[in-house]
Amino acid sequence: MYEDRIRNASLRDRVISADEAAAFFQDGMTVGMSGFTRAGDAKEVPLALAERSKRLGRPIRINLWTGASVAEEVDRALTEAGCLARRLPYQSEKLLRDAINRGEVMYLDQHLSLTVEMIRDGQLGNLDIAVIEAVAITEDGGIIPSTSVGNSPTFVKMADKVIIELNYGQPAALEGMHDVYIPIDRPNREPIPILEVGDRIGTPYIPVDMDKVAGIVITNKLDHFSPVSPVDEETEAIAGHLLDFFEHEIRAGRMTDSLHPLQSGIGSVANAVLSGLKKSRFENLEMYSEVLQDSVFELIDSGKLRYASGCSITLSPARAKDVLDRIADYRDKIVLRPQEISNHPGLVRRLGIIAMNTAIEADIYGNVNSTHVMGTKMMNGIGGSGDFARNAYITIFVTKSTAKNGAISSIVPMASHVDHTEHDVDILVTEQGLADLRGLAPRERAQVIIRNCAHPYYRDALMDYYRDALKLGGHTPHVLDQALSWHSRFMKEGSMRIPVVEHR
């Protein structure tokens, strides 16, 4: 069944049950688990830890580090069992989110490329245990990761103990798709030698000191993927504006039909844009991104996408089986890297990435909030958007112009929380249109954003705010008393709509 996947025979007697693995965990420990956007996450040990906590009648509280989000059932079970004292660098699970927003879990919302630098530099404390999903273990004990690489190479390097979850339900054919590279410690680091999106610079496995392998847990559970929201009229309009923009850049002589390497956040807009590319005249496209979703495989199948570099493969439940059954066919067109490499700001700069990410809201000057609903409640986290946005060739943020059936305008006078500053945002797109902010001063940005991106319902009110602000002057005019009033109104009245009596 699984034995041939443990190619180093001496490791076969380290097979233990998930419960035995869970017994290693003690209160106050720091644990690093594989998993990025619900792909390649540890599946058995965290659930066994939650169970053990329940049996004990008190939670074993840990500090949990992952690549990014893990299966919802894992974060949910650990939250329910009260096991999470601290959590980083990203999550997207409802129960955990609520616990974070109640202040019960201390959450560090980090740039995804930076976590391992801080860990290797000893700035986040000791890592006690790493739990890493593998599709195989090599003759030399190397770990072949599954559908994500994430932060696993550094977790394995730094942890006192390593537990491997050998998953024989994941295709063995994933082997050869990974490229594991850990930059050496600073200040004597060499340049990362990636010159093209497909360059391979490391090993196809995660090297591990075999003495640290405390146990191998066997599983065949599949990744617990979530459905992707279907393309709708608005996401299709956003995609259309973006494709028009790319055409405009080609006509201006700034890009060829192959564009620049693409990075795309996850979600329905990303899917719509990538689907739009499938029907476009662009060709020989390349991706240098984080998450490879359904649409990436469709673009490869259609012959449009030449190569995709990422750090995880996250599919919809509907497409997962088909893609994973044929995964060997993609091996010469896809590479999976550690997230510090897939998201490396120096590589983003060198390769000239087109970065496309989703905003929760943007203000009239182009500051973007990616994380906090109404300035206070964490949604998921900044993820890799900051790794890409500051150094990309072109930085694009997309959002629908309204949310909650129009009760929320995604274009606001002042962002209630800022993750991406005006300095970092080149292009803002909603279904209403596209604002090209390159070369514009804040006063110019405001007019373009209000005109092109705001929903017509909110356009006049935004322009009123801007005109009132202009009377007070400044490089970035604001009426401080009113700047967050739209958010306050929503909190009190359930809508940002301005009552008629107030409206001029």
Add this chain to the structure above:
Amino acid sequence: MYEDRIRNASLRDRVISADEAAAFFQDGMTVGMSGFTRAGDAKEVPLALAERSKRLGRPIRINLWTGASVAEEVDRALTEAGCLARRLPYQSEKLLRDAINRGEVMYLDQHLSLTVEMIRDGQLGNLDIAVIEAVAITEDGGIIPSTSVGNSPTFVKMADKVIIELNYGQPAALEGMHDVYIPIDRPNREPIPILEVGDRIGTPYIPVDMDKVAGIVITNKLDHFSPVSPVDEETEAIAGHLLDFFEHEIRAGRMTDSLHPLQSGIGSVANAVLSGLKKSRFENLEMYSEVLQDSVFELIDSGKLRYASGCSITLSPARAKDVLDRIADYRDKIVLRPQEISNHPGLVRRLGIIAMNTAIEADIYGNVNSTHVMGTKMMNGIGGSGDFARNAYITIFVTKSTAKNGAISSIVPMASHVDHTEHDVDILVTEQGLADLRGLAPRERAQVIIRNCAHPYYRDALMDYYRDALKLGGHTPHVLDQALSWHSRFMKEGSMRIPVVEHR
């Protein structure tokens, strides 16, 4: 006098007057001028342009690009003459600042490493004329820059016409100190091959197509440096906290006595910190920074600083002559680079920089405002702080805890403008103390920042705000109605102090 500094004899007949050079300028042109932090700026041609505008009775309006700030008299004269339609990427002159804040000059406040990428990519339009200060012109027509490199190499590469201001008042001995390197266009760019702060990878001159040299203007005007604010009790206290922190990091085994390469913003705090290093036990220090100020030369003289890489030499009027007279002695200890290299985020990451920059204000969660007074009025600009902050080994922001004799608290409930997000700020320091934010969630950050950094006068009021915010919950708790009330109060009453009746 100057002839021997034009070593290519065929160029000697291109010497023209500043007035003749100014005649090249036409309304609507884009002009790139040398200059970074008032060092190595074009001195004659911009003033002649202002004069010509006055004579004409109407301004010749240009779009002016520089490295960073230029001599105050230059930006002032151009502002007074109405010549500045647009300006980027940094300034620090009072008249210009006022014009920006009145909306008369469209100002692009950019990350200083990014401007040339956008220019070379054609994203900011055509560059008509470059005006570059030189200490000499080589046999092959290469330009030897003076006290800064800034954006000049790209200006020379991209401009239709090049005007050289040959300045024989600047020391000829600056030759050999520069290292000019322009990364090739993307997406086929090689890694920038700097492995140590002192590595030289380019040419000691700016290559120029001699056919483009439209004129050489002769001058001997010195750089118009500004005095540096002296170290005072508060800046000394800030420096003391930082030095204690470095000791703490050494004890924790995370750094050696040589620390990591240092980057330091300009100003009195930077001077105090670097002066503190002179008296410290640290040794073999290195700098990888933007501006090399007085204190850098003092550190080299004292034997503490092994090597300094920067993009400009900006001295106080009191020290300028002494340092420049001995500049040849520093040639094996200093390199001047283009600002895209001195500030390159990929190199900042690779070299593991300790980044120290100044905040105007920070909020209780560690978001930093570097640019906008009361959220609206531009002070100078973000400069290189964003290039360094996101990718540094440790990112430090410093500010005095109050301004305007205590009427302003630099620690506020919510930053009125965000240039550096909570994700990017590791350490916050005021004269009151140091907040180590690494590994802390926002609710933990708030307590440490209020306790360690806020002025005692404002501490209780900040804690009151935080407690009120906690009642509303959230990952980053805020009372939106009150979040900017401290700034509003200052705008109305001239002070952030809370009247006694309101205070609980």
